[in-house]
Amino acid sequence: MHPVRTRFAPSPTGYLHLGNIRSALYPWAYARKHGGAFVLRIEDTDAERSTQEAVQAILDSMAWLGLDYEEGPVYQSQRMDRYAEVVAAMLAGGTAYHCYATADELDALRAAQLARGEKPRYDRRWRPEPGKILPAPPAGIPPVVRFRNPLGGVVEWQDAVKGRIEIGNDELDDLIIARSDGAPTYNFCVVVDDMDMRITHVIRGDDHVNNTPRQINMIRALGGTEPVYAHLPTVLTPEGDKLSKRHGARGVLQYRDDGYLPEAVVNYLARLGWAHGDAEIFSRGEFVGWFDLAHLSSAPGRFDPEKLKWVNHEHIKRLPADELGLQLIPFLESAGLDVGAGPAPASVAELFRDRIATLAEMADAAHYFYAEPTHAINDPTKFAGVMTDPVRSALPELLAALESAEWSREAIGAAIKLVAAKCGLKTSQLMMAARAVVTGELQTPPIDAVLALLGRQLTIDRLRRGLAG
Numbered sequence: 001m002h003p004v005r006t007r008f009a010p011s012p013t014g015y016l017h018l019g020n021i022r023s024a025l026y027p028w029a030y031a032r033k034h035g036g037a038f039v040l041r042i043e044d045t046d047a048e049r050s051t052q053e054a055v056q057a058i059l060d061s062m063a064w065l066g067l068d069y070e071e072g073p074v075y076q077s078q079r080m081d082r083y084a085e086v087v088a089a090m091l092a093g094g095t096a097y098h099c100y101a102t103a104d105e106l107d108a109l110r111a112a113q114l115a116r117g118e119k120p121r122y123d124r125r126w127r128p129e130p131g132k133i134l135p136a137p138p139a140g141i142p143p144v145v146r147f148r149n150p151l152g153g154v155v156e157w158q159d160a161v162k163g164r165i166e167i168g169n170d171e172l173d174d175l176i177i178a179r180s181d182g183a184p185t186y187n188f189c190v191v192v193d194d195m196d197m198r199i200t201h202v203i204r205g206d207d208h209v210n211n212t213p214r215q216i217n218m219i220r221a222l223g224g225t226e227p228v229y230a231h232l233p234t235v236l237t238p239e240g241d242k243l244s245k246r247h248g249a250r251g252v253l254q255y256r257d258d259g260y261l262p263e264a265v266v267n268y269l270a271r272l273g274w275a276h277g278d279a280e281i282f283s284r285g286e287f288v289g290w291f292d293l294a295h296l297s298s299a300p301g302r303f304d305p306e307k308l309k310w311v312n313h314e315h316i317k318r319l320p321a322d323e324l325g326l327q328l329i330p331f332l333e334s335a336g337l338d339v340g341a342g343p344a345p346a347s348v349a350e351l352f353r354d355r356i357a358t359l360a361e362m363a364d365a366a367h368y369f370y371a372e373p374t375h376a377i378n379d380p381t382k383f384a385g386v387m388t389d390p391v392r393s394a395l396p397e398l399l400a401a402l403e404s405a406e407w408s409r410e411a412i413g414a415a416i417k418l419v420a421a422k423c424g425l426k427t428s429q430l431m432m433a434a435r436a437v438v439t440g441e442l443q444t445p446p447i448d449a450v451l452a453l454l455g456r457q458l459t460i461d462r463l464r465r466g467l468a469g
Contacts, residue, residue, distance in 0.1 A: 002198070002200055003034075003035075003036050003037065003200070004030065004031055004034040004035070004036030004037070004200050004201060005031070005036055005037045005038075005039065005197065005198050005199050005200045005201070006027035006028070006030055006031045006036065006037075006038050006039070006199065006200070006201050006202075006203060007027060007038070007039040007040070007041050007193075007194070007197060007199050007202070008023060008024035008027055008028070008038070008039075008040055008041070008062075008067075008069075009041040009042075009043050009190070009193070009204075010023075010024075010042065010043065010058050011042075011043045011044065011046065011049075011050065012042055012043075012044050012050045012051060012052075012054035012055040012057075012058060013046065013049040013050055013051070013054060014054055014245060015054065015057050015245075015251035015252070015253070016057060016058055016061045016251060016252045017243060017244070017245065017249035017250060017251060017252065018235065018243065018249065018250075018252060018255075018265075018269060018272075018303060019205075019234070019235035019242075019243040019244070019249065019303070020252075021061060021062075021065065021067075021252050021269065022232065022235060022269045022272060022273065023203070023204050023205055023232060024062060024067050025065070025067065025266065025269050025270065026203045026230075026232065026273075026274070026291070026296070027201065027203040028067045028068075028069075029270070029287060029288050029291040030201060030203060030291060030293065031070075032288045032291075033288050033289070033291050033292070036200075037070040037071060038067075038068075038069045038070055038071075039069060039070065039071040039072050039074065039197050039199070040058075040062065040069040040071070040072030040073045040074070041072060041073070041074045041075075041076070041193055041197070042055060042058065042072075042073050042074065042075045042076065043076050043186070043189070043190075044075055044076055044077045045076045045077060045183065045184065045186070045189060047077070050077075055073075057251065057252075057253060058073075059073065060253060061251075061252040061253055064252070064253065064256050064262050065252070065262045065265060065266055066262055066266070066284065071197070074193075074197070076189055076193065079189075079192075079193070080184070082192065082196070083178075083184040083188065083189060083192055084178075084182065084184075086188075086192050086222070087145055087177060087178045087184065087188075090145075090147070090177070090221070090222070091145065094128070094148065095147065095148050095221040095222070096145050096146060096147050096148055096177060097126060097127055097128055097145070097146055097148060098126065098137070098143035098144070098145060098146075099122075099125075099126040099127075099143055099144050099145070099146045099174075099176075100126055100137050100138055100141050100143045101122075101125060101126060102141060106122070109122070109123060121173050122146070122173050122174055124174055126143075126146070127146070127148065127174060141180075142180040142181070143180060144176045144178060144179055144180050145176065145177050145178035146174040146175065146176055146177065147174055147175050147176075147177050147188070147214075147217070147218055147221070148174060148221070149169060149172050149173065149174050149175070149214070149217055150169045150217060151169060151170075152169055152170065153168075153169050154166050154167065154168050154169065155167050155168075155169060155172075155212075155213035155216050155217060157212065157216060157226065157229055159209075159229050159230065159231055160201075160203075160228055160229065160230035160293040160294075160296065161206075161230045161231055161232060161233070161293070161296045161297075161298050162206070162209070162231055162298055163298075165209065165212075167213040169213075169217070172213060172214055172217070175187060175188075175214055177218075186211075187211055187214050187215055187218070188218065190211070190215060191215050191218040191219055191222070191224075194215075194219075194227060195219060195222060195224045199227050200227050200228065201227055201228045201229075201230065201293075202227045202228070202229050202230070203230040203232065203293075204230075204231060204232065205231065205232050205234065206231040206232060206233055206234065207234070208231060209231050212229055212231070228293075230293050230296060232273055232296065233273065233297065233298060233299060233300040233301065234300045234301075235272060235273070235300065235301050235302075235303055236300050236301065236302045236303065237249075237302075237303060238302065238303065238304060238305070240302070243303050249303075252265075255308075257360070258358055258360050259331055259358035259359030259360030259361060259362065259363070260308070260312045260358055260359075261312055261315045261316065261319070261327070261359075263283065263284055263315050264308075264311050264312040264314070264315040264316075265308070265312075266284055266287065267281060267282060267283075267284075267287070267311055267315065268307065268308045268311045268312075270282075270287050270291075271311075272301040272303065273296060273297050273301045274291070274295055274296050274297065275295055275297070276290040276291075276295065280311075280314075281311065281314045281315070281318075309357045309358070310357070312357055312358060313356075313357035313358075316353050316356075316357065316358075316359075316362075317353050317354060319353075321346045321347075321349055321350040321353075322346045324346065324349040324350075324353060325344060325345035325346030325347070325348070325349045325350075326345070326346075327359055328345045328348065328349050328359055328362060328363060328366075329345050331359045331360050331362070331363035332345060332363045332366065332370060334360075334363070335363045335364060335367065336371075337363070337366075337367060337370035337371055338370055338371070339370065341370050341371070342369040342370040342454075343369055343453050343454070343455070347453055348362075348366045348369055348453070349362065351445050351449060351450070351453060352365060352366060352445065355445060365444075368438070368439040368440060368441065368444075368454075369453070369454060372462075373438075373439055373440025373441070373462070382442070383436045383442070386429075386432045386433055386436050386442070387433060387436065388429075390423065390424070390425060390429075391425065391429055391430065391432075391433045392433075393423065394419060394420070394423035394425055394430060394433075395433060395434075395437070395463065395466075395467055396467060397419050397422065397423060398415070398416065398419045398430060398433075398434065398463070399460065399463045399464065399467065401415040401416075401418065401419050402415055402451075402456070402459060402460060402463070403460060407452065407455070407456045408452060409446075409448045409449050409451075409452040410448075412448040412451050412452055413446075413448035416430050416431055416434065416447075416448065431447045431448075434447055434451070434463075435447045435450070437462060437463055437466035437467075438450070438451065438454065438459055438462045438463060438466075
């Protein structure tokens with residue numbers, strides 16, 4: 001049994017979305033499960049569309065999600081000599097041949113075939129055969145190189161997701177493997193790379209199913225053994241379209257910037273086409289330990305942003321407070337808040353973790369711990385129902401009670417309750433007023449917990465300023 005070797009081979013022509021990165025997650029997990037190697041290959045032979053920014057986005061996305069690799073990144077653009085070497089060997093061995101058909105000739109051939117109701121395909125006019133006399137190569141026309149696809153018979157393989165697939169060779173063309181300028185083509189490069197890199201399992205999207213028989217035939221022509229193929233069904237949008245940039249797919253790194261945890265995104269993506277019983281929330285280690293090809297789904301997964309948010313919230317609730325606080329700090333800083341001006345981020349995270357699903361939302365909600373809020377007592381619109389005259393009259397008494405209270409959540413809560421009763425108010429009325437003045441918000445975690453964490457001095461100062469305003 002050969003060691004497991006898998007790969008992820010994106011083209012750097014745009015950002016990665018969640019549907020793309022799922023095709024990295026599964027081969028990564030399979031290699032990890034079996035103690036094998038995971039290879040990152042950048043398929044950048046399309047020089048016009050490939051960009052360094054897109055390459056960097058691939059590297060950053062994988063680093064953020066923790067999809068590490070043993071080999072790579074390997075760039076196809078740096079392997080042109082190798083591709084030329086294999087093309088030359090195939091020409092010499094008779095598994096490839098030069099074709100001098102011009103674009104005009106091929107257009108005319110296609111038009112005639114369509115007019116007869118036939119499937120358009122190259123008619124193999126330049127394919128050498130025993131007893132066939134080929135014309136002399138025309139002057140001034142640089143040839144392409146075509147693969148000599150087998151005639152007759154079928155190509156079949158046992159797909160790990162889709163089961164047995166069979167395609168007749170008469171459905172396949174003698175595809176071009178090198179263009180007239182010598183540039184190698186996609187299917188050819190994939191075959192050479194997979195063979196050179198000793199890939200044992202190709203786990204990729206099912207948009208590549210039609211490429212697979214062509215690649216298998218080339219692998220066999222080169223004396224190799226085809227890998228195990230597992231073609232993953234499409235990821236759909238909530239509306240049922242294919243998840244793509246055109247249909248609103250967001251880049252992987254946007255989820256990072258929005259405060260999603262990488263462990264949560266990995267968890268969600270794992271379940272978007274694979275399952276381990278009824279397990280919904282699990283760690284990266286559990287996923288790797290459970291992962292297998294047998295439980296990959298053959299049905300398309302449907303991306304649900306609300307489900308992703310729920311999964312993220314579950315991971316936030318499970319993360320140790322100290323670690324959650326460390327992850328919250330960059331979001332507080334990005335919001336322009338001075339982390340040193342307030343309580344420890346771990347304490348803030350502990351207060352919000354059951355209420356808020358992303359780190360960016362948590363930083364936004366926690367602003368009043370680190371910056372002075374808008375004084376709410378005189379806001380006639382936002383707090384009209386909160387700051388009634390009886391409530392306003394009770395605030396000086398609340399201030400006095402808090403100035404002398406022991407500074408704990410329990411003591412703060414007791415002081416608010418006592419003042420409310422003394423002034424003929426409901427406890428909730430006075431709590432809402434304290435929340436408005438001290439935080440500038442209508443909704444927060446329990447106000448006694450907020451004040452305890454904010455500290456006596458800031459609480460008193462804000463109450464005084466609110467009353468003075």
